[in-house]
Amino acid sequence: MKKVVNLRVYGRPPMPPPLSNLIKFPTIKAKNGKLDPSENWQTQIGGPANLKIDPGNAIYLERGNRFSRVVGQGDAFLELHETIKTVLNTCPQIEEIIVTAWTKDGIRIDIKAKGEFFMTPNSEKGREGNELYEYNAGATRKAVEEALSSGKEGHEWSKSAMGKANGLLGEYIASRYLEEIFIASANGGQLLSTETMREILKNINAKLQVNGVSLAYLQIIDVELPEEIKRQRIRIWETGHATHATVTQGEVKAYQLRAQKRALAEMARDMVFTLANGLDRMDTTNFTAKLLTSIYGVINQGMKNPRTYTNSTPKRMPDGVESFPLDEEV
Secondary structure: OHHHHHHHHHOOOOOOOOHHHOOOOOEEEEEOOEEEOOOOHHHOOOOOEEEEEOOOEEEEEEEOOOEEEEEOOEEEEEOOOEEEEEEEEOOOEEEEEEEEEEOOOOOEEEEEEEEEEEEOOOOOOOOOOOOOOOOOHHHHHHHHHHHHHOOOOOOOHHHHHHHHHHHHHHHHHHOOOHHHHHOOOOOOOOOOOHHHHHHHHHHHHHHHHHHOEEEEEEEEEEEEOOHHHHHHHHHHHHHHHHHHHHHHHHHHHHHHHHHHHHHHHHHHHHHHHHHHHHHHOOOHHHOOHHHHHHHHHHHHHHHHOOHHHHHOOOOOOOOOOOOOOOOOOO
16 A cells, blocks of 8 residues: 555656666556456556556546547556556457347347447548558547447447447338348349348448457348248148149240241241242142142141151242241150
8 A cells, every 4th residue: 555655645756767776666457358466456447557458458448437548468567546447358249230120010039140340440540550450549439439439348349339229120120021121023122132131231330430450341140020920821831832833834834835836837838948949830820629629728737747747848848938947856
């Protein structure tokens, strides 16, 4: 206690060598988001003290119960009238997000998600010298103050940011009907689609700017619905699948019928061309009604018997008429 009183009363400043060997200040370490030693008078009374901060940690300092500064990785000196408000881990934090919301048609949905929150880096300065993690003092201050204003401890900055992510996910569900969330063709709002997740992530990061925090990714782990709703949705999907199968079968049969009729029509056409080529070389004065009737009967018989097409395919088409050979499969 005598040593503490001397430091506080005389307010000895840090001295350069060799005078620094005469005055020894206590050393406080910040690692893994905690102080070492965990119990010390610098959090209540104040400095002076030496601060040794490990990578991925920061200390929020106050002066007279008001913000003083934020110090990050490296060595710092705690001034006489400064106190340690909180020490926090500035590394990315993975949080589980649990949201319960009701759709526009009054159906409850429970969503479990996982997201990675991190301090927004200083894009102007970038990473300095020996810093293992990008450090932004302004973002760190915002994160601590937002956590304190939301009723949490300063080191719980990721949980404070998680609250806004919960709110935006709940707002997304409450603004849509159930089928709009799960079916892609219903208003284009399928929850698990890449486009929708990208839009939600963008909206969350826009809200988190005041926290000095960003969300790296958002992953939906599980979506739970009431059991009765699950059974009804399964019945609807089964009915839709059966309807789709029936329509597909009908389209296949219609295609087969069209292909058969087309083949018969082309076969009859080729038979007519064959007969025309033969009759063109005959004396038309000798044609009789019985002969023409026989020709008509041959054509009708050929339309019913596909073998006639094979046996009567012409080697030469009339001038100006193009040949349309049938597909081998047909």
